[in-house]
Amino acid sequence: MANNNNTKNLNVPNLRFPEFKGEWEKYKVSDILEFFPTNSLSWDQLEYGTDNIYNLHYGLIHKGLPTQIELVNCSLPNIKKEFIPKNYTLCKDGDVAFADASEDTNDVGKVVEFLSCENKNIVCGLHTIHGRDKKNLTINGFKGYAFSSEIFRCQIRCLSQGTKIYSISPKNFKDISIGVPAKEEQSKIAALLRLLDYRIEAQNKIIEKYESLIKGLNEKLLINKKEYTTYQLSDICEIRSGYSGAQLTGTQGLMVSRIETISKHCINLDKVGYVKPFNSSADFKLHIGDILFSNINSVQYIGNTAFVDREYNLYHGMNLLRLIPHKTVEPFYIFLLLNTITYKSYFQSICNKAISQASINQTELGKTVIHIPDLSYQKQICLVYNSLYNKKSLENLYLQVLKQQKSYLLRQMFI
Known part of the structure; x- marks a missing residue:
């Protein structure tokens, strides 16, 4: 690829295939796209697995769907027969759909393109905002990436409105521009990014296989097993609550908050924030080998656990399980045991299901019955799982590299 960072010509991207020359044309998005009305059907008016009209809900754009929608690889819900609207516009190959609302400005205007x-x-x-190229300026497959480019996303973020919920409308697209090259160049750009998307999809499947293997082995x-020794959790673990007075400030000191997206091997760093330092005792320090337990949360997150493999300060939103000095129990084995489907289901069955959030008190948690094999078998199991988690971590790192590569190309290949 040719690097155009030093060019004085503003209408070319920083990164470009060397065989293409000349400037790109810039258009207002409203001059390229024709917009169509969309429905307002909620999830309870949709279902999966019927022959009725497929419906693209904005929640699927935010989570789950790739940039390019191919029905052979993507699952869309159907409209329940009694809610099928009288008037609608069917989507065609090459059409795009934007999510017009989000709690995060980074996701407002997130786009998918119907490729097949x-x-x-x-419908x-x-x-959602349903758009179609009315001037035949673009090939199928290019628009999804062009509208995912960083330069387009920056314009969307500047125009999105709201406080807690940010939104855009078709009217905003008259104030947003996009660069369009010749169709031959569009085709090559789209092909490169699509190949990268295929590799990301394959990497996700590799990680899913490891997760499936781990769950099956669990x-x-x-x-x-009958020959295992039976304990209550309180017999082998000290159960502590976290500090409840910390506030997120963006300053010093690590804070671990509620565990939702669980990291099976260590604390999920996405859930770590920063807090003001305060005069705390050692009671709020996390030690290597501690286990974090989500005891106050939505029901589906109750019982999520994380194994601590480095030192942190513990603050709020969870319990800490610290192994009582015991020569016959491996902390990592306890973590593995509590992380099984059997125990997750048990914790969800005994929690107090309040309206806003569910909870498990320390006494009930301490009564949890666990069965522990001899120490040599525990160590063997821990070695197996450490190998699996380490391999999965490497695959996750490679996935992040692929995503970073795509993000770089979306920043450099468009204007």
């Missing part, structure tokens, strides 16, 4: 509708009837639904290797 497979002759199916698809755009709640909080129930086979860890769940109670």
